[in-house]
Amino acid sequence: MSAEPAATGLRIVLVEPRNPLNIGAAARAMSNFGFTQLRLVKPYNVAFQEARSAVRSRYILEAASVTASLPEAIADCALVVGTTAVGHRDLHLPLYRLEAAAPMIRTQAAESPVALLFGSEKFGLSNEHLSFCHWLLRIPTREQHGSMNLGQAVAICLYELQRDSAVETQHFAGPDPILAADEERITALLLDLLERSGYVNERTAASTELKLRRLVRRLGIPASDAETWLGIFRQILWKLKQDHPA
Amino acid sequence: MSAEPAATGLRIVLVEPRNPLNIGAAARAMSNFGFTQLRLVKPYNVAFQEARSAVRSRYILEAASVTASLPEAIADCALVVGTTAVGHRDLHLPLYRLEAAAPMIRTQAAESPVALLFGSEKFGLSNEHLSFCHWLLRIPTREQHGSMNLGQAVAICLYELQRDSAVETQHFAGPDPILAADEERITALLLDLLERSGYVNERTAASTELKLRRLVRRLGIPASDAETWLGIFRQILWKLKQDHPA
Numbered sequence: 001m002s003a004e005p006a007a008t009g010l011r012i013v014l015v016e017p018r019n020p021l022n023i024g025a026a027a028r029a030m031s032n033f034g035f036t037q038l039r040l041v042k043p044y045n046v047a048f049q050e051a052r053s054a055v056r057s058r059y060i061l062e063a064a065s066v067t068a069s070l071p072e073a074i075a076d077c078a079l080v081v082g083t084t085a086v087g088h089r090d091l092h093l094p095l096y097r098l099e100a101a102a103p104m105i106r107t108q109a110a111e112s113p114v115a116l117l118f119g120s121e122k123f124g125l126s127n128e129h130l131s132f133c134h135w136l137l138r139i140p141t142r143e144q145h146g147s148m149n150l151g152q153a154v155a156i157c158l159y160e161l162q163r164d165s166a167v168e169t170q171h172f173a174g175p176d177p178i179l180a181a182d183e184e185r186i187t188a189l190l191l192d193l194l195e196r197s198g199y200v201n202e203r204t205a206a207s208t209e210l211k212l213r214r215l216v217r218r219l220g221i222p223a224s225d226a227e228t229w230l231g232i233f234r235q236i237l238w239k240l241k242q243d244h245p246a
Numbered sequence: 247m248s249a250e251p252a253a254t255g256l257r258i259v260l261v262e263p264r265n266p267l268n269i270g271a272a273a274r275a276m277s278n279f280g281f282t283q284l285r286l287v288k289p290y291n292v293a294f295q296e297a298r299s300a301v302r303s304r305y306i307l308e309a310a311s312v313t314a315s316l317p318e319a320i321a322d323c324a325l326v327v328g329t330t331a332v333g334h335r336d337l338h339l340p341l342y343r344l345e346a347a348a349p350m351i352r353t354q355a356a357e358s359p360v361a362l363l364f365g366s367e368k369f370g371l372s373n374e375h376l377s378f379c380h381w382l383l384r385i386p387t388r389e390q391h392g393s394m395n396l397g398q399a400v401a402i403c404l405y406e407l408q409r410d411s412a413v414e415t416q417h418f419a420g421p422d423p424i425l426a427a428d429e430e431r432i433t434a435l436l437l438d439l440l441e442r443s444g445y446v447n448e449r450t451a452a453s454t455e456l457k458l459r460r461l462v463r464r465l466g467i468p469a470s471d472a473e474t475w476l477g478i479f480r481q482i483l484w485k486l487k488q489d490h491p492a
Binding site for chain 1: 275277302346388391392394411
């Protein structure tokens with residue numbers, strides 16, 4: 001995990017959430033990505049602590065604060081960011097895509113508390129809620145279907161906040177490539193098998209050998225699998241010899 | 247949206263999913279990010295098409311294929327990638343973090359179909375399922391709580407596949423800064439207000455003016471708000487003058 005300060009500095013604020021399953025799902029995503037501070041503003045259903053969706057994250061629901069108004073929930077925060085699926089409302093606020101918003105939130109959260117606001121499942125954040133925000137972010141969904149499930153939206157934002165772009169190009173080293181000698185042993189065994197099984201005839205034997213050698217090289221057998229393949233072909237060859245002694 | 251080919255080349259394969267709500271949530275995330283090909287292997291509950299969580303994405307559930315085995319679901323794919331929360335199983339396969347996996351999937355999906363496999367909510371992908379995979383990816387969750395909700399895991403993977411890293415540093419231009427002349431008009435109005443309201447006395451007037459000028463400059467008033475602030479202060483000044491004529 002990167003960015004521990006972002007995790008401790010961020011408050012996830014669910015404003016008037018309606019479905020306890022979504023609150024539980026938000027808590028689970030928080031636990032998955034190492035965030036702990038959940039704040040609920042006027043939750044529709046106060047029985048949210050029982051949400052079955054809060055798998056292994058009940059500790060977050062139990063510590064969650066519940067307030068009657070948004071200003072109370074964000075009072076200690078120096079930056080308040082709203083999330084929106086952006087309809088045709090004129091938002092009067094700078095709007096960033098999540099990719100651009102995350103580094104700004106991370107930087108600020110390392111200094112002082114940041115509130116990330118999610119509106120209700122049905123209506124999102126109201127214009128009044130938005131007036132408490134310094135700026136807005138949107139998850140880059142399709143224009144034709146922008147509105148996300150609340151639990152999924154929280155999960156994506158937290159993933160992006162903990163995302164490590166240094167990993168993008170960090171590809172695992174491929175397996176060690178097989179040595180030419182082992183490749184040739186496999187080729188020879190296969191050729192023996194093909195001759196004994198009648199795949200090769202005298203007339204085409206030479207060209208088959210070349211074709212087979214190229215086929216084997218194109219496989220890209222990992223070095224660590226060479227002995228296994230040799231064992232497999234030796235076993236088949238042994239069986240063929242047993243059934244058809246020379 | 248970027249990467250249309252990735253969206254059309256990718257098949258989301260849910261292997262033995264148990265909860266229709268999760269299937270619906272996966273479909274919704276697919277619709278949010280522009281993916282359409284859903285395949286279900288032995289879904290536990292065949293009534294998944296009724297899932298209420300499939301908000302505005304029933305068209306994906308209706309077109310989803312249902313197969314009795316994994317090989318049938320992936321037969322037309324040239325790359326099969328499994329998802330895992332990685333426990334202590336020895337996976338025998340290359341394992342990439344999502345950030346590194348996404349560009350490889352995008353590249354391949356532009357050429358030929360790619361299957362992205364998600365296991366059941368309870369058990370994930372079995373060792374048998376994993377044996378059909380070319381490699382694995384994991385979402386970078388905390389080691390202490392790796393296992394994600396199925397719908398959230400699908401949403402995060404699809405977000406990452408459509409993510410545009412070029413946007414990361416693309417910050418919106420801040421608002422146009424106020425002109426010095428307007429800043430000074432606001433300062434003068436405020437000074438007038440402070441003198442008339444008794445905040446300033448003769449002895450400290452000069453230092454107050456300097457202090458006020460610095461205070462106003464530190465506000466960083468956007469140019470587009472200058473007239474509004476001037477109007478507000480003029481109105482208050484008018485009222486003060488009316489109540490206390492010189």
